[in-house]
Amino acid sequence: MSFQESPRPSEEEEAFYMQCRAAYLAVFTSSLTNITSKQQLCRVLQQAGRNPSCATLNKYWTATTSKLNFDDFCEILKREKKTEESELMRVFKKMDVNGDGYITHSELEKALTTRGEKMTTEEVNAIFSLADLNKDGKLDYGEFCRLFVSTVEQCQTAALERLEADAKLKRLNFGSQSYSPPKSSVSSAPSAAATKVAATQRADSDAAPKKDVRSSSRPSSARSRRSSLSSSITMTSSSSKVNKIPEPSGLQDWHHSFMKGGFFLEDDGGISSLQYQLHVPHTTTVYLTIQPLSLSHRPDQPSSWMTVDTALFVMSAGETKEDTTLVCFTESKDKEKYIWKGELNAGTYHLLPFTTGCRLKKRSKKSPSSKPVELVYRTDTEELDLTREFREVLSDIFEMIDLDGNGLLSLEEYNFFELRTSGEKCDKDAWAICKENFDMRKNQLTRQGFMELNLMEATEKDGDPADLWVTLEAMGYNRMLELVEACPFQIDVHCESTQPSIQPLSMDSGPKLLNQALQKSITARTGAKALRGHENVLIYTYRGEHRISSLITNKTNQKVTVHVNNEQGRNCCSSRGMTVFAVEVPARTKMVCQHVLPINEKQDWIYSCVETILPGM
Secondary structure, rough: OOOOOOOHHHHHHHHHHHHHHHHHHOOOOOOOOOOHHHHHHHHHHHHHHOOOOOOHHHHHOOOOOOOOOHHHHHHHHHHHHOOHHHHHHHHHHHHHOOOOOEEEEHHHHHEEEEEEEOOHHHHHHHHEEEEOOOOOEEEEHHHHHHHHHHHHHHHHHHHHHHHHOOOOHHHOOOOOOOOOOOOOOOOHHHHHHHHHHHHOOOOOOOOOOOOOOOOOOOOHHHHHHHHHHEEEEOOOOOOHHHOOOOOOHHHOOOOOEEEEEEEEOOOOOOEEEEEEEEEOOOEEEEEEEHHHHHOOOOOOOHHHHHHOOEEEEEEEEOOHHHHHHHHHEOOEEEEEEEEEEEEEOOOEEEEEEOOOOOOOOOOOOOOOOOOOOOOOOOOOOOEEEEEEHHHHHHHHHHHHHOOOOOEEOHHHHHHHHHHHHOOOOOOOOHHHHHHHOOOOEEEEEOOOHHHHHHHHHHHHOOOOHHHHHHHHHOOOOOOOOOOOOOOOOOOOEEEOOOOOEEEOOOOOOOHHHHHHHHHHHOOOOOEEEOOOOEEEEEEEEEOOOOEEEEEOOOOOOOEEEEEOOOOOOEEEEOEEEEEEEEEOOOOOEEEEEEEEEEEEOOOEEEEEEEEEOOOOO
């Protein structure tokens, strides 16, 4: 997708995904081919300029991993940054005991056989013989570092040049041929050695930039036309102003209940949230809203998450998930507020918060150019205390987890926080101990008590902020104390003639239920279109006031792979984070393909998507 209105970050994202494709297609014949072994994962990461240690590979390829796809590879690259020359030099200088700019065989052997993932003497000898470029028995590590960085850059450049050289491959980036392992080529020993030195961890030694150029296995143009479906929708900036639901007159006199929560980005790129149960005692007219929650301790700094889209799905609460049905969802929008108004019968309902993920994406938590903010300091009397910046963030976190907004944390509310940050609950006995040590009122933790609890944690670690950072990052904060991977929200329910009540459910109470509601909301609002030549593969394209969502239904008895191309769209961002990708839909199932929002809501935007079935792999 080429965005004329796109801001700089989108251009950087495009460049990043181009590098991802180039690296992937340097190893595989198609971006639809799965990574099926740890060795393949290592090879494709090396093509992207990374040189993973065994520990890094084991982090992403566990005992239960059977395959990783292109999307997984992109997420790994976002987290695993390239080794910088300065970082390598810093590690080498620690080993250079006499500071002469050289590392002897004995110094290198001591580092590589005693620290991290220990290497054998034979492995060290093999590395040293390759790294000792002038064979003088010493390693000029300055020259070695420059060679290493140059090799990495050449590897990336070669992959991009291969992609640029093949116009079809650049345009499509996906193919249909099955993968066959490439023949081995000359290994790049400095890469493996440098990785071991930088992280004192063992790296695989087949760091080999592949020289073979692979042609695209794109389906023929005739077959592509026969098996594709093209959709184009022009959305004007005024689209969101039509059918606006007015706020009911006298709303302040209606019965009101509200509940807070948050969307949190997980390590796998997924988004989690609390879900809620709504009870309506009598049939009544309801005005339902959800919106991002502004945290106001820094009124001069606008909250970045206020642009995150939200939605709320209402499902009837049956005895089982199979008994539940979609009742309604918030389709209208007024500024940051998403709205539904209608009549609800007496009964109990599930409230399922949702965001597309278009504007809430994984990013680096650590700013490369800025020093992390201090969390604790020592007073004039050498006592530990929390810094002003950290106290402000803790106050915001208190606002997020004070779900009912009463200024106090119940045990249930505190446990949602504990499960989010540590994975463990606080039992009633531990809560009683908290009551003895921290400020509480009505058996609930006050804001001051919450501060005291975090200060105690810092004191127990003698000022080491490591555990505090784990908590902050779990809540979506980066090392500059910016909330970048979470979006707090508030749900408001107004009932005209009866008092509603809302209770939170667990964090993982129903991803399946939310997906069911989302699919139903798409299929119920739009007709299906079959892909040419494939009457049992259907595309649903939902056009709302502020977003477009598509869903693929596969009615066949075998899986299908659908290639999706958004490159002709304008002023659009996709929940997939890519303009070209593929969706593998298992037999007899439905799958949400993507959500699309405008980059700039004040400008017109064009949704243009071509879906094409690719031959089985």
